[in-house]
Amino acid sequence: MARYGTEHKQRTRRRIVEVSGRRLKAGGLAASGVAALMADSGLTNGAFYGHFASKDELVAEVVGDQLAAQRERIDAAITGSDSGVEQVVRAYLSPEHRDHPAEGCASAALLGEIAHSGEVIRTAYTAGLLDVVDAVAARLDPRDPSSARVTVLAVLAGMFGTLQTARAITDRRLSDELLVRGVDLALAQLGPGPTRQNVEGGTT
Numbered sequence: 001m002a003r004y005g006t007e008h009k010q011r012t013r014r015r016i017v018e019v020s021g022r023r024l025k026a027g028g029l030a031a032s033g034v035a036a037l038m039a040d041s042g043l044t045n046g047a048f049y050g051h052f053a054s055k056d057e058l059v060a061e062v063v064g065d066q067l068a069a070q071r072e073r074i075d076a077a078i079t080g081s082d083s084g085v086e087q088v089v090r091a092y093l094s095p096e097h098r099d100h101p102a103e104g105c106a107s108a109a110l111l112g113e114i115a116h117s118g119e120v121i122r123t124a125y126t127a128g129l130l131d132v133v134d135a136v137a138a139r140l141d142p143r144d145p146s147s148a149r150v151t152v153l154a155v156l157a158g159m160f161g162t163l164q165t166a167r168a169i170t171d172r173r174l175s176d177e178l179l180v181r182g183v184d185l186a187l188a189q190l191g192p193g194p195t196r197q198n199v200e201g202g203t204t
Contacts, residue, residue, distance in 0.1 A: 013051045016041045021062045025109035026102035029059060029117065056117070060124035063114065066106035067128025071135050078139045085139055086187060092159055093182045098166045098175065107156075108163040132156070140190060155189045158182070 019041045023032050034055055035045045052058045077091075078084030091097065097104045107129065114125050133156060137148040162182035166175040 009051070012041075012043070012047075016043070016048075016051060016058070017061055017065050020058060021066050021106070022102045024059065024062060025066075025104065025106055029110060029113040034058075056120050059117070060121045063106055063110070063121060064124040064128045067125070067132055070105060071128075071131045074132060074135050078135070085136060085190065088136070089159070089186045089190075090183055093162060093166075093179045093186065095176060095179065098163060098179065101167065105160070105163070107160045108167075111160055111164070129153075129156075151189070151191075155186050158189070159186055162186075 016037070020032070020037045023037055023040050034048050037058070038045050038048050048058075052061075074088055077088050081087065092105065101109045114121055130153075133149055133152045134145060136156075137145040137152045140152065141148040159182065162178060166178050166182075169175050169178075
C-alpha cells in the first residue's frame with residue numbers, strides 16, 4: 001500500500017476543502033453527501049476519513065475557509081480605495097453574484113442550514129463572519145471599529161437576505177430591482193463614515 005507524505009496529505013485536504021466549498025454553496029449541506037464531495041475531489045469515499053473525522057468537521061473547515069477568503073477579498077477591495085466599501089456592496093448585490101452561487105458568498109448560500117447545524121459548524125461560522133465584519137468596521141471607523149461592529153453585522157445580514165430572496169423569486173425583473181434597492185438601503189444604513197465624508201466634503 002502506498003504511503004503518502006505530510007505535504008501530499010495537506011494538498012489533498014486542501015483540494016477537498018476547495019472543491020467542497022463550491023459543491024456545498026451550489027447544492028446545500030443536506031444535499032451534498034460525503035460520496036459526492038469526494039467524487040468531485042477525484043477521490044474515493046473511503047479516503048474521506050483519512051482527512052476528516054466527520055462531515056461536520058469538513059463543513060466547519062469549508063465555512064471557515066470561505067469566510068477567510070471573503071475577508072481577504074474585502075481587504076483587497078477597500079485598501080487604498082476611498083470607495084472600497086461601496087464597491088464591495090455593489091459587487092455583492094449584483095446580478096452576477098446572484099447568478100453564480102457556487103462562486104459566491106457562503107453566508108447567502110448556506111446560512112439557513114448553518115443555523116440548524118451543530119456547534120462546531122456554527123462556531124466556525126461565527127468566528128469567520130466576525131472577521132469579515134471587523135474588516136468592514138475598521139474601514140468605516142478606523143478610530144473605534146468596535147462602535148461600528150453591530151451596525152456592520154446588521155447591514156451584512158440584510159444583504160444576505162436580499163441576495164437569498166433575489167435568487168429565490170422567479171420574476172427576473174423584480175429580482176434585479178430588489179438588488180438595486182438593496183444596494184441603496186445598505187449604503188444608507190452604513191452612513192457616510194469617515195472615509196466617505198472625506199471624499200464628499202473635500203477634507204483629508
